[in-house]
Amino acid sequence: MTAFTLKINGQNHQVDIDPDTPLLWAIRDDAGLTGTKYGCGVAQCGACTVYLGGQPVRSCSLPVSAVGRKEITTIEGLKSKEGVAVQKAWVALDVPQCGYCQSGQVMSAAALLSLNPKPSDHDIDLAMNGNICRCATYVRIRAAIHDAAKSLEG
Amino acid sequence: MTLHDRSLSRRAILKGGAGLVLGITIARGGKAFAQTPPAPASVNIAPNTFLVIKPDNTVTVLCKHIEFGQGPFTGMATLVAEELDADWAQMRAEHAPSNPVLYKNLAFGVQGTGGSSAIANSYEQMRKVGAAARAMLVSAAAAEWNVPAAEITVEKGIIRHPSGKEGRFGAFAEKAMQQPVPADPKLKDPSAFKLIGREGAVKRLDSAIKSNGSAEFTLDLKDPDTLTALVARSPRFGGTVASFDASAALAVPGVVDVKRVPTGVAVYAKGFWPAKTGRDRLKIEWDNSKAESRGTAQLLTEFRTLSKTPGKTVKQEGDVDAAIARGGRLIEAEYVFPYLAHAPMEPLNAFMKWEGATASARFGSQFPTPDHAAIAKVLGIDIDKVHLQTILAGGSFGRRAQQTVHVALELAEVVKAAGPGKPVKLVWTREDDMRGGYYRPFSIHRMRGVVRDGKIEAWSDTIVGQSIMKGSPFEAMTFKDGLDSTAYEGADDIPYEVANFKCDLHQVDVGVPVLWWRSVGHTHTGYAVEAFVDELLQAAGQDPVEGRLALMGKWPRHAGVLKAVAELADWKGAKPESGRARGVAVVESFNTYVAQIAEVSMGEEGPIVHKVWCAVDCGVAVNPDIIRAQMEGGIGFGLGHILYAQQTLDEGRPVAGNFDAYRSLRINEMPQIEVAIVRSTEKPTGVGEPGVPPIGPAVANAMAKLGLKRPAQLPIVPGAST
Helix, strand or coil: CEEEEEEECCEEEEEEECCCCEHHHHHHHHCCCCCCCCCCCCCCCCCCEEEECCEEEEHHHCEHHHCCCCCEECHHHCCCHHHHHHHHHHHHCCCCCCCCCHHHHHHHHHHHHHHCCCCCHHHHHHHHCCCCCCCCCHHHHHHHHHHHHHHHCC | CCHHHHHHHHHHHHHCCCCCCECCHHHHHHHHHHCCCCCCCCCCCCHHHHEEECCCCCEEEEECCCCCCCCHHHHHHHHHHHHHCCCHHHEEEEECECCCCCCCCCCCCCCCCCCCCHHHHHHHHHHHHHHHHHHHHHHHHHHHHCCCHHHCEEECCEEECCCCCEEEHHHHHHHHCCCCCCCCCCCCCHHHCCCCCCCCCCCCCCCCCCCCCCCCCHHHCCCCCCEEEEEEECCCCCCEEEEEECHHHHCCCCEEEEEEECCEEEEEECCHHHHHHHHHCCEEEEECCCCCCCCHHHHHHHHHHHHCCCCEEEEEECCHHHHHHCCCEEEEEEEEECEECCCCCCCCEEEEEECCCCEEEEECCCCHHHHHHHHHHHHCCCHHHEEEEECCCCCCCCCCCCCCCHHHHHHHHHHHHHCCCCCEEEECCHHHHHCCCCEECCEEEEEEEEEECCEEEEEEEEEEEECCCCCCCCHHHHEECCEEHHHCCCCCCCCCCCCEEEEEEEEECCCCCECCCCCCCHHHHHHHHHHHHHHHHHHCCCCHHHHHHHHCCCCHHHHHHHHHHHHHCCCCCCCCECCEEEEEEEEEECCEEEEEEEEEEECCCCEEEEEEEEEEECCCCCCHHHHHHHHHHHHHHHHHHHHHCCECEECCEECCCCCCCCCCCCHHHCCEEEEEECCCCCCCCCCCCCCCCCHHHHHHHHHHHCCCCCCCECCCCCCCCC
8 A cells, every 4th residue: 555645636645545546546446536537447438537637638547646746637627618618519419318427428528529629520529439439429519519619719 | 614614504505494395304314215115106206305495495306317418307307396386496306215105217116327317217107296396386375375276377487376476486385284295296287398308498417516616526526533444355257365464554644444245345434545545555355256357358259159049039030041042142240359458537436434233325326225225234234224325427328327236335344344443435446347348238239230132121139248137136137048138139120111030148257247338239230230230231332321210210310300300311332432421320228219311421530520510309309409309418528439449358367447448438539419209199218328339330331331341340449458
């Protein structure tokens, strides 16, 4: 067991855990933030997507010992203008079905828009194909990202 | 407010503490189990069992069906709000607790979700709940204002009298509860609907919480001191623990206990990671003497041999053999369907706290009534002492309803082995889920058809497959003449006029647990029938749409969706253009009719599906946008599996353990989709499953138009899965 201080959504969380523990489980079981989901544990599905130093990462496959003092942002702390626009578009188009993957989808979509404010369908497919939705809400995910992009113009 | 606080306050509300007016006190505390059940024919419409109307005027509908994506929260609330004349903004929804008397699915007789039945069985019931509540609110207002009830109107949540008096539901709810429940409240004429079937009138009630991470699933439950339990199960179905050594597991920091349970060895820990680490360090000797040891290659050989002999006849008309003997072109096809995992995004899990004399369980229970009974039985306490609350679940596609109730049983066994007073969250990993069985059955269809003078003269379909229902409580309901009707549904009642017809089945036993999987038998019969009719029509030189329509005289609703989709896609025949071809399929399942046209080209790896047009007839369309969403999702779900997915067995061991080996459709593989909803005044039917079956054959039929063979062995892209 090793003590770590994780800075999540601007707050410090002290955890004393196995250094191999994936960040996902430190966030969920130790910091108690459960918006970030477990879907596969092997970086295949993207349900666990959080930002590390502003970059989207798969928290299920990142040992907590590799995090250092980098700022972690989870769905609960997503306050960027892109994040807010994406969430509004998600609600406006009723994107979610079961909803379980959507935290990860929203995190990836907001990250895309912060890099590329006007993505094409192809850009969206490239940026979002690491996020599996078993309900296959993909048609609406695409449409909502376009709508969010439009809402951020001007 | 923490999640724990929220659940406490909710409990207080349900107990009537926080200004509950119309409430569900009857449903709580297990009292309903002690009540005399209403006569089987009677339908519960008592508003105080379905609605919570609070002083802030919110109306919360207690949904008897589980919400795991298909929209029953929104659907039930729509039905209530329509007749209640509520404003949509005041509507909320939550899951009803487990109670087989109050919350039974009228199609099953017990509480449960499945068979795309939520809207179909609740359409009148939930409207009557709304209408009854409206009448009771109006009576209460009439008494308060001392005016005749008939002079009172209700609109968008406001109760009004021409004298100028007005009020909202919250103010009258308490007195409304004193009013008698009308026995048969009058329902609106559909022409007066303001919400049902109205585009844009209703938005999903669960979109916001599912977009900001606050929706609470079983994996998210965090009662204080909860232990996470992972169970090591046999790598082969039917294997049991011979012996085990837990010393290395118990040495993992955070692991608190290891116990043998009927399904394997349970590791209890403070959190998922120590539980997983501990489980990885268990040393277990398995007794495989009774385990299934065949691989899928061997099963295929056995099934194929069987399929060349006649099975037990399901349906026979005319004489297929005589028709073949008369000559014409004999066309044969074999279609092989793999085992499929449901792989819902949230793997299986369940939570329970057992205090010795009482227990409280929460999880995504799709069949609360049998789950509830199973828990009580294992714990050896009366069912009245067990509270079971269904909560949101991350998908199911059939997986969370098991004829064997194995998740509820394992939960109870794991909790019992831990001892009373210890809240336990049982968690399955993705690999547990993928390799845990309960698959869509492996099956084969062997087809024979005769085309003579441009006409389909004969059709025969020999199916080899495993029964889903055999030995289960559903056997009596689903078996006909010793055969599981879900193994051939859709294959015995094809919507085409063929004079000489035969469908027969070899019902085989395999030691692999199987289960209904989104659209059940239609997952394979839809493909077999629609790919084969397309092949026969091609041999007969007929257009896939016109040829089908010519045979569909007795099936007007099939024909209706086929015409609608042809119009939507501007169908001009099946001739490929610029490397793209279109294939069509139409499948009825659960009394909902769906036709799809897929536009396909061939890529390096396999087919690329560019666009899908879809027409659906589900009777009265209660929530058009949810119907569209279910068609979109059903197409994506069906397409991903038909292209990429299979579970294989190596000497009985399931091979694929995660999405790297069991490939799921991704966004870059998702076609554009256009959906038309056929206008209908028929009773509404479900949409959760029927979008799935047509996409596979539509893609296969498009491939045939590109000069390829219709895929005979699924998935279409070999090597996508291990």
